[in-house]
Amino acid sequence: MWNNCMPARLILCVVTSVSLLACTTVAAVTKVPEDVAASLKLPAGFHISTFAKLNPASGNDAREPRFMAFGPDGHLYLASSGDNKVYMLPDRNHDGKADEIVVAAEGLNAPNSLVFVNGEMLVSNQDGIVRAERKNGSWPATKFTPVISGLPTGGHTLKTIKYGPDGHLYLNVGSSCNICIESDPLRATILRYTIDGKPAGAPDGSVSGARSAIWAQGLRNSQGMAWQPGTNDLYATNNGADMRSETKGGAMNDELPPEHINHIEPGKHYGWPHCWGNRVTDPNFPGKAGFCSNMQPPAITLRAHSTPLGITFLDKAAFPSEYKNDAIVAMHGSWNRVQPYGYKLVRIKFKDNKPTAVEDFVTGWQTSNSAWGRPVDVVVGPDGALYVSDDRAGLVYRISYNKK
Template sequence: MKRVWTLTAALALGVGMASAQSADVPDNLEKLSSFQTTGVTDFTFVDQSGPYADGIKKTLERITLPPGFNISLYAVVPDARNMAVGPQGIVTFVGTRKDKVWSVTDRNKDGVADEVKDFAPSLDFTIPNGPCFSKDGFLYIAEQNRVLLFPAAEFFYESPDVAAFNLVAQGDLIPASEESFNHTARVCKIGPDGKIYISLGQPFNVSPPEKLALYKEKGIGGIIRMNTDGTGREVYTYGVRNSVGHDFHPVTGELWFTDNQVDGMGDDIPPGELNRQTAMGQHFGHPWYGGGSVRTNEYKNQEVPVEVVMPAVEMVAHAADLGMEFYDGKMFPAKYKNAIFSAQHGSWNRTEPVGARVMVTFIDDEGNATSEPFAEGWLNENGEYLGRPAAIAELRDGSILVSDDLAGAIYRISYGE
């Protein structure tokens, strides 16, 4: 569905949505949906200088990159996860797995943030990991079990009160019975069809048989899509264990996504996945496969009842491939055009830790993909993590941002500066 709303029309829709909200919706969301003040006046600001920032800069001296590339501290941002760069280039919104969304502003465009403060401080967020923008400036934030819409976030973010509406009300993204502390970091992206695509990780290591029918129906363990007015929900992708990163190829429009694979099977199996989806309804193997062609112990004796699409790239086991972004900027050398930059968060279920780096994946004209390390050094010689890259975003100047939820930072990688 192609959206042709004006801002006024969108806000009018929001008022209508607010009037239909249930009584248990937080009062402040109702007020913001009706353009009323909440009485909240204070922001939480994050200091961008001092010993903590200096320590992060010291760590960055360890990071290795291809010749000509540079990495620097862009912002100190606690618990930084997925990022959404505003279409006007004014502000970057940063999600977390806690209860904050941060707004990061580089006012003088010198490649270093001038201000980091919380966004919409009157709202109570629950795991707001997944912000994403439409090209016309609508911000969406995918939470554990809700999706909020902010029609003019770049305009309103300087105020504690912002226009905010339910796209998917609390409890309607997944059944309340399936809310979990595990695999609840949602991500979203607007596809080339103008629809919003939202990942729904399933909460188990391996989904039990009694959950499969419900999960198939709701899209849990998959990726759903819907119109940007919240209508027309459908399941687009099946057989995903826990994807925390997806994006669309700038030329073909195909959906690519990372997937975290089954734990407890050993150091070197199963592989992590980078997947390529070429049609709606394709199935990517979970729970019959733990990753790649490796069968899960729980389902190894069962015949696989679906046609499975194998990964485009098998990544090192347990490196926790998370956020990814196709590069379509002009700053980097031509070989990086339409390549994928992705974050490996780092392992926990491995005797020898791996990951904590940024990968780059090159795709040839036939769609064949090969991956290699691009930025690494956050895993030191003692096997300790000095940082854990979580997501990638591209700035308007063609540099890329890398979030790190361990260090509580965002890095900027540039070329030739």
């Protein structure tokens, strides 16, 4: 049931016919501090500042500044699903602050991300991918041409598009539910297409070699994707199911299931909805015998319900050399824990091209059971700084390194 007795805090109480199992919350919305930099904690030598101010969230369901990409013009572009626009945030004088907020595209359908392919901007609407076309090289776009259409909507409806080093488009389609058997095979997947929108998923084994678009399955919601420099291995964040227990019919456990960082390989199944972690079977939604023994286990796990979203590698960041092989992940923060958690950036440390450890990189958005910000995406700019979007505070941050 829903309980609105605390106005700034969303509470979900999970009830069975015989008992109350748990009340879960999203961290309460608090005011953005006047001095953002002073409110956030970073490792020594790192500095954070506000790059751009956009629309703050109007409530807990924050869908404003989402995923970002740098264009061939060197400017930062950002999708805003709440107002159906893409913004350009130029910093022409290179002072670490956006000069202005330019509408690059409007009238979209819950856009979550964008990429540039051969100089053209592709935007992920909730129902497909469109190419934004403009006249005389000026924004805003004057026309949208469908590239991929008819994607399923609802549930985890926001889509992320990425352009891979193999010259293909990669696209996540989240599940329609928390735990269920999907009727649409495109749900809970990462899809792969040619740049002109033709399916190019993992071969299905048929004599003809025909392909669907499905590249990997069993991924409840994998919005963040990044390729490891040197290996071109694809890593993706994934959000685990809510309100799970380690025992059949048992109370919800805040620490289950773990969130996944997955090494995505073609044709693999990553466990949802029946499994999590290192091939653990959900006792309340088991699959067929032996199902979980065949799932692809995560490359590394994160604490349950921390909601990892954007991920980027740091090879091109102007950071100390010990960071060059590592990745940063944006933890959007929990909504369904008794004790809220997440709301930070973490560093995924790699050794011999494998993730080995997780440590905090930026904290301070959350204080006790409240949070004034929720990080969404992380990208490295041409200047070597790390840019971070926040769909609760309505901000884009810039993180740089200077040991002085």
